Amino acid sequence: MLRPTIDDARLSAFERDGYIVLKNFFSGDEIAALADCATRDRRLDQNAFGRSDGEGGTIRLSVWNHPTDTIYGAIARSESLVGCAEALLGGEVYHYHSKMIMKDARVGGAWAWHQDYGYWYQNGVLFPELVSAFIAVDPCTRENGCVQVLRGSHRLGRVDHILTGDQAGADPDRVEEIMQRLELVYVEMDPGDVLLFHANTLHRSDQNRSEHPRWSMICCYNAARNDPYKDSHHPRYTPLVKAPDALIMEKAAQGFDGGDDDASAWLAAEQDSSASVLARPAATA
Numbered sequence: 302m303l304r305p306t307i308d309d310a311r312l313s314a315f316e317r318d319g320y321i322v323l324k325n326f327f328s329g330d331e332i333a334a335l336a337d338c339a340t341r342d343r344r345l346d347q348n349a350f351g352r353s354d355g356e357g358g359t360i361r362l363s364v365w366n367h368p369t370d371t372i373y374g375a376i377a378r379s380e381s382l383v384g385c386a387e388a389l390l391g392g393e394v395y396h397y398h399s400k401m402i403m404k405d406a407r408v409g410g411a412w413a414w415h416q417d418y419g420y421w422y423q424n425g426v427l428f429p430e431l432v433s434a435f436i437a438v439d440p441c442t443r444e445n446g447c448v449q450v451l452r453g454s455h456r457l458g459r460v461d462h463i464l465t466g467d468q469a470g471a472d473p474d475r476v477e478e479i480m481q482r483l484e485l486v487y488v489e490m491d492p493g494d495v496l497l498f499h500a501n502t503l504h505r506s507d508q509n510r511s512e513h514p515r516w517s518m519i520c521c522y523n524a525a526r527n528d529p530y531k532d533s534h535h536p537r538y539t540p541l542v543k544a545p546d547a548l549i550m551e552k553a554a555q556g557f558d559g560g561d562d563d564a565s566a567w568l569a570a571e572q573d574s575s576a577s578v579l580a581r582p583a584a585t586a
């Protein structure tokens with residue numbers, strides 16, 4: 302299939318807005334295979350953890366550092382997707398981690414306004430030269446809590462983040478002011494669409510109170526030249542071996558039954574510590 306690529310117009314849009322949506326990046330077959338594998342994958346479920354959203358809901362997600370020998374790894378290593386990350390970051394990238402956000406119908410939690418670099422800064426990453434590829438597994442709508450972005454917010458630089466519930470969120474006073482000046486965009490997506498966003502783009506999403514799940518897979522890439530100066534729970538530079546896109550359907554055909562689980566691949570809740578080193582706001586009387 303002919304996938305969208307990063308041409309000059311898209312690169313300019315990304316540089317101006319801090320995000321870009323590539324429609325129909327993954328085919329109907331590929332995304333159906335991903336959805337099928339993910340919903341049947343016991344290991345994804347067993348390794349999932351919850352994070353309180355500070356609004357009475359819980360976010361459920363699974364996180365892994367290295368692309369595994371599965372359909373998830375085939376997607377994260379796919380020549381097309383990695384090619385987009387390279388084009389946006391201007392050079393070689395490596396896999397920083399991937400995650401599945403399982404925002405289930407009626408109970409899926411909200412995400413507070415944040416910049417990913419607000420967390421990753423803590424991990425010894427010196428430049429905000431990272432990009433996240435948010436892959437819609439289900440339709441993402443306003444009703445089921447699609448991602449919202451503040452257009453152009455990547456140009457603010459890094460905003461201070463504080464803990465709310467178990468989540469790090471950007472300083473709310475500052476966000477309130479920023480919202481007066483920047484456009485709020487609800488990024489509604491169809492399955493197979495990909496939202497690529499800059500590490501300093503402010504984004505959030507509402508709880509899912511609808512009858513429809515909103516699962517998504519996010520692959521995060523760091524520029525190879527931006528190797529963190531210290532160890533953290535996410536990897537330092539590790540060469541990324543790109544794979545032909547055709548591997549996605551090959552891996553889908555292998556399914557998830559049997560096979561060895563690489564227990565070290567998954568991150569436990571207590572290891573996902575980018576947020577927890579941040580300060581809580583001072584208690585008020």
Ligand SMILES: O=C(O)CCC(=O)C(=O)O
Binds near residue numbers: 446447448504506519
């Ligand atoms: O899934 C969402 O709605 C947002 C996810 C997100 O912001 C993140 O993983 O950093």
